[in-house]
Amino acid sequence: MSSNPYIPFSAVIKDLRQETDGARPIKTFTVEFKDLKTWDRFSFRPGQCAMVGIPGVGESMISICSSPTQTGYLQFSIMQMGKVTTALHELEIGDDITVRGPYGQPFPLEQWKDKKILTIGGGIGQAPLRPIINYVLDNRNDYASLNILYGARSPKDLVFLHELKGFAESNTAKVHLTVDREAPGWNDNVGFVPQYLLDLKPSPENTIAVTCGPPIMIKYVLQNLVDLGFTDDQIYTTLENRMKCGIGKCGKCNVGSVYVCKDGPVFSYAQLKKLPADY
């Protein structure tokens, strides 16, 4: 079993948090491995993913949304979408799941030391950015500043809202929230994420910008970052594709000659530009 990459680890759900409701609700799962020795074989970095599954139903590739600085557990924020995520949403605290991984290349947070970090998220796209935020906050002296720009359709579609507000109140990070349309009780910005980015006009100087969200949002954010003077090496994003094996063999997640599961999901804009427009 030790060398078989298809066999998942057993884990148990320790906590569940309903992030959003509606037709496609999002829940954050906090899970622990059943066997503590699993941690010897599951060493991850922010940006990496794991196959979360239920034997008898299947597995889905989900980004790990906790930071390795948070030890002893993993967190996954999962939107109810298809067969597997629907089954996951039916589970309760104490139920078993499986975890396989970690997969992919992480954000190069070591290289980003002493830089200003700007995350730009939309909807559930905030989940892959969360480990960056948590990692930077846990190593606050290593980074010049942390700016979080995050938007969703409406206030009730924003994930991690309680903790983002906490960061803003304690002034540990600058948090810029936006929703697509006016909503009762909403006092923050109204407008799409790419436009709000232009309004905020962050300086590209010594800054790394990381974005994740719906494809259309990513497209305009990339464009606007370039317009703001960011170079291709200062911009990062994280892609998703349908995946099954997680180890670059099943052939589903390729974009050109790279596999999102093992060569991604993290790509700099410089890397992304070299890929065929097949994602």
Add this chain to the structure above:
Amino acid sequence: MDTVILHKENLNEFLKSLGDIRLVAPVAENGKTRFEVVEDVDKAVIVLDDYTASPKKVMFPQTETLFSFKNSGAGFDTAAGTHPPVTVVFGIRPCDAKAFTVLDPLFSQDKEDPYYKEKRESTILVGNACTEPTNRCFCPSVGGSPGSTEGLDVLLTDIGDEYHVEIVTDKGKELLKGSETVLLDAPKDKRKAKEEVVGRSLAKIRRQVDLKMMHEILPGVFEHDMWKEMAEKCIGCGICTYNCPTCHCFDIQDEGSTATGRRIRVWDACMYPEFTLHASGENPRPDRSARLRNRMMHKFTYYPTNMGHIGCVGCGRCIELCPVNIDLIEILTRVREVINE
């Protein structure tokens, strides 16, 4: 390389002399030839001149259990382990043997695939040189030959009343240890007889394709309308992938219930929309032209970039079996025309 001679009338004796080993050979059943396990050499109809099937499934079965599971209440217990029996694949074509050498780096790189590896290690490939290439064969264009020993442990060549038997590897030598009574020393002129047979085969191969710099040329036509033209008649049936000896894409599915069942992998095809469909409805390869383009680019650009070898051995099955006559050679020829336009 050792060379011996096997008289044709001794073929069954030879196969029996291989001992207590699982024998897989091309056998005729209901008018179709497929590689199947041969239980009784004398009863099986072994067909050595039918080129329809590849024995890819011996290493990479169409459906394969990854593990079985049981929810014991205290978590999931999983049981894997295949321990495949020692197997001889008899009668494999040189192109199909080469296909395994093409697949080897994929299954061994990074995280090794234990299912493929175990079967690969416990399988001995005894080839049969092509004497009657079909009208869709083009192996010389991709570096192959009807008499190539690449990837094989033993190669038989039909030189008339006898087989010229080349023992290529130590694995092959070990296999033939118990067959001494039917294997005769080969006079020197038999080598020439084999070369003549291969020469005649080569002369029969009509189709060819110029692959020079193809891996670099293809990305230049990525956006071209030629893919729409080429895919216009595609019905997305996926037969090109199912019969390709180097196609390796798969899906993973669960069978049973959450209480007990098995996780399996099954061949999948990049020609199906579901292959890349996201749960959100997003599809990075939404139409047949994008899928056909990806298949061609995977074989001739992406695979060589990652694995150092093109993902094609020139067997031509995709051409022969396509129900709407989509032709890989025509596509690659068109690529060159487009680049030169």
